[in-house]
Amino acid sequence: MTPQRPSTSRRTLLRAMTAVPASALLLSEAPGLLGTAGAAAPPSGSATRYTIVPFLNSNDGTVNVYQSDDATDFRLLRSAAYTPPAGRIRDASVIRHTDGYYYVTYTTRTWQDTSTTIGFARSADRVNWTFLYDYPVPIANLSRAWAPEFFVDGDGSVHIIVSCSTTDNEWIFTPYRLRATNSALAAWSSPVALTGIGANHIDTFLVRTGSTYHAFTKNETTKYIEYGTASSLTGPYTITRTGNWAGWGSYREGPALIQLDNGAWRMFFDGYGDGSYYYSDSYDTFATWSAPAALPAISGTARHFSVVKETVPGGPSLARDVTRSFRSANYPTRYWQQQSALLNLPVVSASSATAEKQAATFTVTAGLADAGGYSFRDASGAYLRHYDFRARFDTDNGTTAFARDATFIARTGTATGALRFESYNYPGRYLRHYGYQLRVERSDGTDLFRQDSSFLPVGAWG
Structure with missing residues (x-):
């Protein structure tokens, strides 16, 4: 079994990797930040752990929990780990908060139904989850509040980016920011639209490097994931990459990013058009990306998730010298x-x-x-x-x-x-x-x- 060569030439990839300054690869170690484990191999005796909580292609009423030590080979930790007391659970986004708990926020209704709330649950161990509440998103004439994504800023503040539409056009979505107003994540600020991204964008996912905010968002008209940047969390964002700019193809949604141990950024996205789930890596701060590859084992089962990365004890140890x-x-x-x-x-x-x-x-x-x-x-x-x-x-x-x-x-x-x-x-x-x-x-x-x-x-x- 001879492995396939990457679509990008070896020389091009290595040149891109060596050109990235270290400052562009490192996120600040803010509490609760997605990817708090830095861009380095875990120390001896420790391990990197990635956790995802996706809903299922066959069932949007529950979520499984998977974990991986390499962000590629995800293995089932618990099936049907959380089922909300009412409604559905779709598009789950998860963080580990400063209080030590894991929190998940999610879409509470299936796509056909009016959906004006986002749900919250909490877990101490990623396996046993407790329902917290459904939060009514306070937007006038709201029709659908979909795909809430946690974002923790450099100052430790916790935000949710949620895609919302109103009753005058229930299929035209705009991303809004909600900011947690207490440490228990039980109260939220009034919604503020992210400017510059524009209407008819959904599944907006943010990361921050230095003073720059990077937005990855699905254009619902073209069905491509687009990319833009801003100097402020709420914008204005400038969308600079459209169409098939990264080679991911169309009918892709639910982008979620995490930084790997070697400093590369990995994007996961839902290839709902063909039933697969993909990942793709960037070594030059999002300018170019590797050819998308289907996630082994869970592609075709898992749907729309985000990732928590941690460094945990109990990893492999091998003496040097x-x-x-x-x-x-x-x-x-x-x-x-x-x-x-x-x-x-x-x-x-x-x-x-x-x-x-x-x-x-x-x-x-x-x-x-x-x-x-x-x-x-x-x-x-x-x-x-x-x-x-x-x-x-x-x-x-x-x-x-x-x-x-x-x-x-x-x-x-x-x-x-x-x-x-x-x-x-x-x-x-x-x-x-x-x-x-x-x-x-x-x-x-x-x-x-x-x-x-x-x-x-x-x-x-x-």
Whole structure:
């Protein structure tokens, strides 16, 4: 199974990645901010955790809870985790607030019905949810209040961006801002329209970098997700990207963004036109995006969600500056071994030749591109890196591109003590054996892939 090349050339992608200033990639660590975990690999013993609470393609009366350590491979935490006492639950947006609770706000009626309230629920553990209240959005002649999205500003203030239409034209939506007026998120300011975005836009999602507010919003006329910026939360926004500007295609909605461990921005969006759910990454602060890929496992099941990112304890730990060998979790007689500069997975045993044992022994170092990640060096000083998605060893040439190719983020593996190694510059791709060769391949969400990409650090053979 040979992985597909990205639609953007390798050289173009790496050039874009190295051109982004660090200041453009980091969000301030404001309390409750979506993505409070910074743009760095989690420290040893900790893990990144992404949580989503989507409603279901087959049922808009309940939500599932999924979690992931890489924002790609989401696994079910609880099905039917929350069902409101009345109405529906669609377009759920979730944050973790400064009081330690998780809050979700959502559309309370199905799309055919008049919907003048947005719902709220709360959870201490992301699994058990308690209904709080339905909030009547105070807009005169309101017909529909849809797709409320939490936004936490740099000063810690909590806002909701909600798409509203009135009875004179119930299908023409305008984004409004509500601001929480108490810390319990139980009272809200009068709605204020976001200026510059214009009518007939829905599912507006905001992020802030520095002093700039970035808006991603679906144009209901063209069915494309558009992009604009402003220097103030309520605008005026200038829409600068329209049509198929990012290559995502039409009939896309529900954009939601999160910053990954390597600093890239990932957008998730609902491809309701074809029944799939997609993600796409940007390394240049939203100017260009990778080709959209369907989320493994949950595409076709999950609908319209936002993401909470956290750094939590209990993650993988691997000592640095020590020598180790790496055993396959599902083929326990096979180990990483360098063969003619390539990394393969042959059988290694006590009866193997000394040279074979030495070729299966590596020094674990801090990641060349991120000290929270890992790099692996052979006895000659060459580093494990990927090239055209094949795992191989090369001499460090001192470039940013090489450092990123040679850095991996440790994720928890399938067996006790096992680790998975995610590519630093191709998030969602892992060192995985296939035909006893090691490649960097995109996760497909299957148990087999997780097993093929799990390895146990053991005592060095050589």
